[in-house]
Amino acid sequence: TQLLEQSPQFLSIQEGENLTVYCNSSSVFSSLQWYRQEPGEGPVLLVTVVTGGEVKKLKRLTFQFGDARKDSSLHITAAQPGDTGLYLCAGEGDNDMRFGAGTRLTVKP
Amino acid sequence: DAGVIQSPRHEVTEMGQEVTLRCKPISGHDYLFWYRQTMMRGLELLIYFNNNVPIDDSGMPEDRFSAKMPNASFSTLKIQPSEPRDSAVYFCASSFNGRLGNQPQHFGDGTRLSIL
Numbered sequence: 001t002q003l004l005e006q007s008p009q010f011l012s013i014q015e016g017e018n019l020t021v022y023c024n025s026s027s028v029f030s031s032l033q034w035y036r037q038e039p040g041e042g043p044v045l046l047v048t049v050v051t052g053g054e055v056k057k058l059k060r061l062t063f064q065f066g067d068a069r070k071d072s073s074l075h076i077t078a079a080q081p082g083d084t085g086l087y088l089c090a091g092e093g094d095n096d097m098r099f100g101a102g103t104r105l106t107v108k109p
Numbered sequence: 110d111a112g113v114i115q116s117p118r119h120e121v122t123e124m125g126q127e128v129t130l131r132c133k134p135i136s137g138h139d140y141l142f143w144y145r146q147t148m149m150r151g152l153e154l155l156i157y158f159n160n161n162v163p164i165d166d167s168g169m170p171e172d173r174f175s176a177k178m179p180n181a182s183f184s185t186l187k188i189q190p191s192e193p194r195d196s197a198v199y200f201c202a203s204s205f206n207g208r209l210g211n212q213p214q215h216f217g218d219g220t221r222l223s224i225l
Contacts, residue, residue, distance in 0.1 A: 005134060041218050042217050043152070101150075
């Protein structure tokens with residue numbers, strides 16, 4: 001079983017601050033996706049990373065896939081209240097697909 | 110465009126009763142997934158279908174759970190008999206031409222199930 005551990009579990013910051021959340025595993029993944037989930041809704045895909053060392057930017061969000069394809073990070077610059085939500089990573093292995101438990105982010109105005 | 114549609118949005122029932130959750134995937138998508146989300150266990154994959162055929166049901170917790178996909182536009186997840194520990198939010202998702210990889214999964218808004 002390929003487990004994905006996300007940290008921190010909870011994060012509460014002020015508007016304008018920067019933050020980084022992490023997704024780690026002892027297993028190698030073919031690809032990894034980041035989703036954001038808002039209350040009462042399903043997760044929505046933010047990005048997919050495939051190549052080790054890959055960095056993708058989506059406005060104020062920067063996603064990085066580790067060189068060994070076992071971990072990933074999401075960095076948010078100048079967080080805004082609209083960034084509040086549950087951030088989930090999901091990794092695809094050979095015959096398996098797992099979601100992490102998520103990081104619940106609250107950005108206070 | 111219509112997204113993944115799940116019904117009902119909320120279900121409250123007594124233990125022992127049969128529960129049926131419904132999902133209409135996005136038209137043209139060939140993969141359909143059922144997930145369960147709880148605070149304790151996060152988002153868990155229960156079962157997924159490819160072209161209406163169940164591919165992996167290893168996440169289905171017990172024989173009380175069953176899922177069907179009679180056609181490309183409809184799937185059900187049934188719990189019989191239901192128990193309080195089945196209380197969770199159940200999500201359906203669909204994707205085109207791939208389980209994960211470069212193909213995003215599109216999630217419905219979920220069914221919040223409470224078993225009393």
